[in-house]
Amino acid sequence: MPEELECGACGHSEPPEPEATVCPGCGKPLLARYDFGELPDGRELVRSWRRRSGGMWRFRELLPLEAGERPVSLGEGDTPLLPVPETGGELEGIRLLVKDEGRNPTGSFKDRGLSAAVTRAARDGADRFVIPSAGNAGAALSAYAARAGRAARVYLPSDTPGGVRRRCRDYGAEVREVDGLITDCGRRAGEHAERTGAANVSTLREPYRLEGKKTMMLEIAEAFDWRPPDAVVYPTGGGTGLIATWKVLGELAAAGVLASRRTRLYAVQSEGCAPVVRAWREGREEAREWEGADTEAWGLRVPSALGDFLILRALRESGGGAVEVADEAMRRGVAELGSKAGVHASVEGGSTLAAARELARAGEIAAGERVVLFNTAHGLVY
Numbered sequence: 118m119p120e121e122l123e124c125g126a127c128g129h130s131e132p133p134e135p136e137a138t139v140c141p142g143c144g145k146p147l148l149a150r151y152d153f154g155e156l157p158d159g160r161e162l163v164r165s166w167r168r169r170s171g172g173m174w175r176f177r178e179l180l181p182l183e184a185g186e187r188p189v190s191l192g193e194g195d196t197p198l199l200p201v202p203e204t205g206g207e208l209e210g211i212r213l214l215v216k217d218e219g220r221n222p223t224g225s226f227k228d229r230g231l232s233a234a235v236t237r238a239a240r241d242g243a244d245r246f247v248i249p250s251a252g253n254a255g256a257a258l259s260a261y262a263a264r265a266g267r268a269a270r271v272y273l274p275s276d277t278p279g280g281v282r283r284r285c286r287d288y289g290a291e292v293r294e295v296d297g298l299i300t301d302c303g304r305r306a307g308e309h310a311e312r313t314g315a316a317n318v319s320t321l322r323e324p325y326r327l328e329g330k331k332t333m334m335l336e337i338a339e340a341f342d343w344r345p346p347d348a349v350v351y352p353t354g355g356g357t358g359l360i361a362t363w364k365v366l367g368e369l370a371a372a373g374v375l376a377s378r379r380t381r382l383y384a385v386q387s388e389g390c391a392p393v394v395r396a397w398r399e400g401r402e403e404a405r406e407w408e409g410a411d412t413e414a415w416g417l418r419v420p421s422a423l424g425d426f427l428i429l430r431a432l433r434e435s436g437g438g439a440v441e442v443a444d445e446a447m448r449r450g451v452a453e454l455g456s457k458a459g460v461h462a463s464v465e466g467g468s469t470l471a472a473a474r475e476l477a478r479a480g481e482i483a484a485g486e487r488v489v490l491f492n493t494a495h496g497l498v499y
Contacts, residue, residue, distance in 0.1 A: 118183055119149035122324055125427050133181070135241030138323055139423075146321040146424050149181060149328055151368065159373030163343065166335075171195040173229055173332035179368055180332070181237045181325050188236040189265045191222035193229050194332055198340045201458045201470070201490070207477035210484025214346075215469075216333060217460050219495030223284070225463075226333065226358060226493045227257035233329030234318045235261040243267065243316035247309045249302030251354070251415040252281040253494050258318060259288035270309060272302035277415065278499045298410055300420055320355035321424045330358045331365035337489055338369060345380045347486035348437065350472050352465040352493055353384035353393055354419035356428040363431035381437040383481070384428060385472040387412035388441045390420060393428055397439035402426055413444050414464040416493060438481060446471035451496065463499070466492030 122137055123130045126145035131137070133149065140147055156162060156178055169175035173194030174182065182188060197220065201213040218226035231254065235246065245268040248258045255271035262269035269290040273282060274297060285292050295302045303319055310317035318326060338345045345366060351359045359382055366378040386394050389412035396404035404425040410418050422428065432438055450467030454460045469490035476482045 119181055119324075120152040121150050122147040123150050124148075125424070133324075138317065139321075146427065147324045148364065149324050151179060153368075153371045156372055162372060162374060166339070173232070173329065173336075176332055176335050179328075179335070179365065179372075181233060181328050183240075186240065188232060189239060189261055190232055191228065191260060191264060193221050193232050195336065196220045196333075198337060198489070199458055199460060201454065203457055204453075207474050211473070211477060211482055212485070212487045213473065213490060214487065215454060215458060215460055215462075215466070215490045215492050216337060217492050218333065219461065219463070219466070219492055219498075223253070223256045223260050224495040224498040225253035225257065226330065226491070227254040228261070229329035229332055230254075230326030230357060231257040231261045231318065231329070234323055234326045235265050235267070237325045238316040238318070238323070239265045239267060245269070245313065245315040246318055247306045247315040248272070248318050249299055249306040251299050251418060252277055253416065253498055254320075255290070255292075256281065256284045256288065256498070259285040259290035262290065263288045270315065272305045274298055274302060280499060298418060298420060320357055320422070327357050327361045327364070331361035333358065333491070334362045334365050335369075338366075338375065341487070343369075343374055345375065345378070346489045348381040348383060348482050348488045350383045350385060350469040350476070350488060350490050352414070352417060352468050352491060353386055353428060353439075354417045355422045356384070356393070356424050358491065358493070359384055360424055360427045360431055363435060378435065380435060381481075382431050382435040383437045383472065383476060384432060384439040385468045386439070386441050387414050387417045387447070387468070388443050390418050391441040392421060393425060394439040394441045396425065396429055397432060402429055404429070414447055414468060415499065416463070416465045417468070440472045440475050442468050442471040442475065454492065455496075460492055461496035462492040463494035463496055465494065466490070
């Protein structure tokens, strides 16, 4: 269970109170901090995690869970880490693996974050939830709210595929369509939360979705016998998963499980919406809003992200970078992951293979290195 919440920008800290949302001083995200002096040593932690049954909640010492508490769970986590063979060309000799998050209960990595957020908020008394979504987060909240016996409202852009709306409604959620992008949905969700008292679980508007997302890297590090990969290539919209990856690598080092972080993080965005890539190239610490966002990768159509500064900080501190790819290259990545690795990737997942080729051409990743690509959702979710 976290000891405190700390602002990722100004350093303000406070106890993990039920009403915690963002920093009261600067409005930036709050991050959960743990007392590592209260935890077992690194070897005992690893033994405990291995002894427990599967799923992400076996890492409970680094999650927002009280001793003896049961989480709101649908069996999320423990997704496979699969080799990508015979890539050839620029990727010859690079040991590519794909973390296939499409195997989660609702078909995406969003299940991890929403399991954690709903667990914490329901325990603290929330009786209803609201979220803006490009698709997968809405379906995940709908499912986990249903599991917790709570109501959910989902705001979706009106051009979101019809199957996404149907999935949310099938889980019992109320769906509202908005003419605009996810940023417009976010404003509507915030207004609804203020008006009704619903728990707003928008990206980084509460501290705990990030905590669930970090279990992806916990599983990867465990699969590599606690020697993390050389690089991670991550499709980046709101960026929670990338921020969480860097955060948990630091926590594992602080807990004595890893000797150091030593994994380079690379953010991938679409040419049609690349605010983080532009900020990275310009050497900025925050990203300007992207005008006219247009990409078929719905999860990457995020013109501005509350945690942009945390994404850019993780890229700098890890020695990584940012790359943009065309939608056509993403589609080729989907086909290649399917035909060579047997992974039915989302378009966002396909972007990581396209980006890996660009990174190899630029000399950012090299033969002999272990590089993990994140497929964030199953190809059928849309």
